[in-house]
Amino acid sequence: MGVKRVAVIGAGAAGLSAARHLVADPARFSCTVFEQTGAVGGTWVYTDQVGTDEFGLPVHSSMYKSLRTNLPKEVMGFPDFPIPEQERSYLPAKDILQFLNDYADHFHVRERVRFYHHVKSVTPKDGGGWTIVTLDLRSKQLQSEEFDAVMVCNGHYHKPFMPALPGVDTFQGQSLHSHDYRTPEAFQGRNVVVIGAGPSGMDLCLEVARGGAASVVLSHHWPEPIKTQFPDNVRQAPDVARMSEREAHFTDGTSAPCDMLFYCTGYLYSFPFLSEECRVRVVDNHVQPLYKHLVHIDYPTLALVGLPFYVCANSLFDLQARFFLRTLTGEVTLPSRQDMLADTEREMEARRARGMKRRQAHMMGPMQGDYYSELAALGNLEPLPAVLTRLHNESSKRFLEDLVNYREDVYKILDNDNYIKAN
Helix, strand or coil, X not given: CXXXXXXXXXXXXXXXXXXXXXXXXXXXXXXXXXXXXXXXXXXXXXXXXXXXXXXXXXXXXXXXXXXXXXXXXXXXXXXXXXXXCCCCCCCEHHHHHHHHHHHHHHCCCHHHEECCEEEEEEEECCCCCEEEEEEECCCCCEEEEEECEEEECCCCCCCECCCCCCCHHHCCCEEEEHHHCCCCHHHCCCEEEEECCCHHHHHHHHHHHHCCCCEEEEECCCCCCCCCCCCCCEEEECCEEEECCCEEEECCCCEEECCEEEECCCECCCCXXXXXXXXXXXXXXXXXXXXXXXXXXXXXXEEECCCCECCCHHHHHHHHXXXXXXXXXXXXXXXXXXXXXXXXXXXXXXXXXXXXXXXXXXXXXXXXXXXXXXXXXXXXXXXXXXXXXXXXXXXHHHHHHCCCCHHHCCEEECCCCCEEECC
């Protein structure tokens, strides 16, 4: 078949995983990784910068200074490269960044990365293949190159989602999205309303409350109050009905003073470099048209790696990369376009039947094990160990029950199916 030229966009964990498998098969693939910063690691790279970087591009990382993982290291390794044994299960972000650097070096990926290369456009060519235009941020040189396939690995924690709150234009206080949060000093003495109780909202509610905020209201639409014990200066409230100059008014009729509105409302999938000809649509955070959340149905040499969330991310990236490369080599034959579209619609119908909304199209959580098993079976690949899903679900449950202490839990994986809590 000849050597296929594959472009990888992004040198975060997903891009490193894609490149690792490309580099391992030089008889069939050549690999170029485009990374717009000067480091590998993606969102795990901490920077004090917010807004735009020295090149005028939006800062990619959403990492804050104190972050510890919200999943145990036992589920955060790669299938062929686990995180080394150590006393703790929940690690500081800098340890994960070091792990990703070790991974890049172990598999000789770093030398395939073109740092400070910003992808301007990806366009399908007539007759197959892709044209990619990049800008070397240091030399300011534009370059156009052709590739046989493209793996988009730009992450999905970099374009903040800001819901439109009624009356927010009258609000006289400050607003911040968690993407631009680094340390809690700006919250000292403030009356804070945190919007959203996902992983970031819960963690940052706790951090700013402990960091000296006068009061914190955690506003969310969970049907029941979250069980965890927060500090005394925190209370929970339902969704914000409207904002006024110095107050937040909630849907239960209560209100709270507010001079800091803290959006922990998540992120939007964003692929600004994909040309209109790529026909990738993002509607209410549902990316289409994709087969198995991964392969472009109309352009099957284009893969968007890592869209599913609430997953064992690094194992997911690895599995998706291996599946996609098998479609490129012909070891896996994709169904017809009509069958792929029908399969995708069936899955969305099943999600709707579970009460899920369109914006949850790529959410996995309790369903992640089924997705891993299905993708492995379709690709004739070694399935991911079931213990990963079980421990991930256990950790997510503990997070909701005991946010203050759950990161002190220590786990040990015994085999592909079983783990123990070691403390």
